[in-house]
Amino acid sequence: MSEKLQAVRGMNDILPDEAELWQRFEDTVTGCLKSYGYRNLRTPVVEPTQLFRRAIGEETDIVAKEMYSFTDRLNGEELTLRPEATASIVRAAIEHNLLYNGPQRVFSVGPMFRHERPQKGRYRQFYQVDAEALGFAGPDIDAELILLTARMWDDLGLTGIRLELNSLGSVAERSQHRRELIAYFTGHQTALDDDSRRRLQTNPLRILDSKNPAIQELIAGAPQLLDHLGADSLAHFDALQAMLHDSSIPYRINPRLVRGLDYYNLTVFEWITDRLGAQGTVCGGGRYDGLIEQLGGKPQPACGFAMGIERLIDLMRDAGEIAAPYLDAYIVHQGERATPLAFRTAEALRSGGFDVVLHCGGGGFKAQMKRADASGAHYAIIIGDDEAARGEVTLKTLRDERPQQRLAADTVAERLADLMIGPD
Numbered sequence: 019m020s021e022k023l024q025a026v027r028g029m030n031d032i033l034p035d036e037a038e039l040w041q042r043f044e045d046t047v048t049g050c051l052k053s054y055g056y057r058n059l060r061t062p063v064v065e066p067t068q069l070f071r072r073a074i075g076e077e078t079d080i081v082a083k084e085m086y087s088f089t090d091r092l093n094g095e096e097l098t099l100r101p102e103a104t105a106s107i108v109r110a111a112i113e114h115n116l117l118y119n120g121p122q123r124v125f126s127v128g129p130m131f132r133h134e135r136p137q138k139g140r141y142r143q144f145y146q147v148d149a150e151a152l153g154f155a156g157p158d159i160d161a162e163l164i165l166l167t168a169r170m171w172d173d174l175g176l177t178g179i180r181l182e183l184n185s186l187g188s189v190a191e192r193s194q195h196r197r198e199l200i201a202y203f204t205g206h207q208t209a210l211d212d213d214s215r216r217r218l219q220t221n222p223l224r225i226l227d228s229k230n231p232a233i234q235e236l237i238a239g240a241p242q243l244l245d246h247l248g249a250d251s252l253a254h255f256d257a258l259q260a261m262l263h264d265s266s267i268p269y270r271i272n273p274r275l276v277r278g279l280d281y282y283n284l285t286v287f288e289w290i291t292d293r294l295g296a297q298g299t300v301c302g303g304g305r306y307d308g309l310i311e312q313l314g315g316k317p318q319p320a321c322g323f324a325m326g327i328e329r330l331i332d333l334m335r336d337a338g339e340i341a342a343p344y345l346d347a348y349i350v351h352q353g354e355r356a357t358p359l360a361f362r363t364a365e366a367l368r369s370g371g372f373d374v375v376l377h378c379g380g381g382g383f384k385a386q387m388k389r390a391d392a393s394g395a396h397y398a399i400i401i402g403d404d405e406a407a408r409g410e411v412t413l414k415t416l417r418d419e420r421p422q423q424r425l426a427a428d429t430v431a432e433r434l435a436d437l438m439i440g441p442d
Contacts, residue, residue: 028134028142036331038344043174043331044127047147050170051125054162056149059124061106063131067096073105073281073313077220084132099131103148104281104306104322105313111152112315121153127327139297139329149303150322152310157254159321160285160305161261167289167301167323168267176333179300181267182288184275185255187247189283189308196222198241209236226274229296242273254284277302281309285321293336294329301325345395346372347434348416350386353403360401363411363427367399370431391416397437399430 025031032040048058067087074081086099100106103126116122126148134140149166151159164181171179186192199222207215211233214225226237247255262269269287277286286304294300303323311317347367351360364376375393377386383400390398400412400422411430414422415437425433 026142028136030141030143039331039334039339040327042339043327043334044147046173047170047325048125048127050166050173051147051149054123054166056123056125059107059110059126060128061100061103061110061126063100063129064097065100065106065109067098069105069109069313070098070101073108073309074102075221075281079224080132082220084134086131086133101130101132103128103130103146103324104150104309107148107150107322108152108309108313108315108320112310112313117153117310117315117318121151123149123151125149137297139294139326139332141328145327146324147327148322148324150320152320153318154321155307155319157258157285158261160258160287161265163303163321163323164262164267164287165265167303167325170325171289174330174334175337175339176330177337178293179289179291179333181269182272182275182290183259183269184272184286185244185247185251186276186283186286186304187243187251191246191248191251192223192243192283195241195243195246198246199223199225202240203236206236209233223276227276237274244271244273251284258285277304281306281312283307287323289325291333294332297329299326300329300333344373345375345393346438347374347397347399348390348393348395349374349376349399349401350383350390351377351401352381352383352386353401353406355403355406356401359406359409359411359427360399363399363401363430366428367431367434370435372431372434397434401427 067085070085071081076082080101085101088097089095090097107124107126111117111122127145129143129145131143133142136142149163151163168181171177187195200218203210203214203218203222203225207218210218210225211228211230214228214230214233217224226240228237275286275288282304284305284307287302288299289301290298291300292298301323303321305319305321307319310320349360349364351357360376364374367374375395377389383402387398396415396417398414398416400414405411409427410424411427412422412424413430413433423433
């Protein structure tokens with residue numbers, strides 16, 4: 019007997035029952051994005067490794083430890099499974115000259131890959147919704163992205179998600195802050211954990227993001243980037259806050275909020291929940307005005323966000339959301355005359371916009387009705403040879419006690435439409 023194969027650890031199957039909830043999530047989110055004028059852009063799962071080295075930074079944890087990279091044995095190219103979407107979207111915008119006719123709002127939905135220790139809410143293949151506003155300079159687009167995400171939570175029926183804001187300022191302001199951080203933490207090296215000591219030499223800003231409770235007091239005393247912001251950065255941040263106040267979006271300024279990627283500047287934000295344990299960030303984003311030039315394009319401002327689908331699906335389940343029945347009707351049939359009528363009825367209903375399963379594989383009426391009930395369908399349509407001889411079907415509700423009805427086969431779509439609007 020052959021050895022049973024299993025999925026790669028941290029790369030999970032999404033089975034049909036669960037995928038129904040995913041589909042509802044994706045339909046809701048993409049509908050919201052389109053209502054704000056964001057258009058779908060799809061990039062390859064595999065990109066040149068150099069794209070992420072240049073965009074994300076050689077010293078980041080993602081590039082240094084987490085990327086799935088390999089050499090194409092056919093041509094020697096260095097390739098990587100994308101660990102995030104922004105770099106790919108910016109590469110596509112540059113390659114296809116998308117900004118030639120002005121700024122663009124785009125979004126992408128799909129899998130990302132990072133070699134991390136799998137745990138709930140953090141997987142090696144994980145899915146993100148990514149939205150990018152390319153070519154927009156002002157704080158108004160930052161505010162729009164935040165309002166968009168707030169609307170998504172409402173549309174998804176999610177509560178208890180709070181907004182945190184910070185500003186990373188300009189490159190020069192961040193460089194000055196970095197020097198002060200290095201000096202501060204160097205003076206307290208003995209109190210740092212191993213990971214923070216490593217980051218002290220590579221990306222000291224990430225020390226502020228440490229979740230180690232033993233160094234939280236030390237982090238609280240570190241120099242704050244907000245104290246180094248110049249007039250332009252402060253004006254941008256103040257204008258953003260004014261727009262959020264005007265739109266009644268509550269938030270908290272978190273001076274310790276940083277990003278793990280090198281390309282961010284000015285606005286950064288996160289949406290956080292306490293209902294998912296350690297993996298509480300469900301959406302993060304901000305401004306990255308230097309990335310397009312960094313990847314070879316003409317200098318253009320940009321802002322965006324990414325949200326983790328698995329974490330938001332977990333929140334939907336926690337809120338009691340379940341997948342709705344995916345079927346309108348299940349057709350039960352038995353007999354030589356019944357089968358052709360069953361096929362014609364199924365196709366007529368599908369042409370009318372209904373989701374229909376036609377029973378296949380034979381079996382008696384009793385067994386078929388069990389299948390119909392288990393399918394989650396609202397209605398069963400029953401056809402036997404006697405009904406077929408009269409050109410009729412029997413319509414039975416599966417979710418309440420209303421009496422079954424006998425109908426002419428060519429009227430069942432019209433009757434089903436009336437029933438789906440509301441009972442008599």
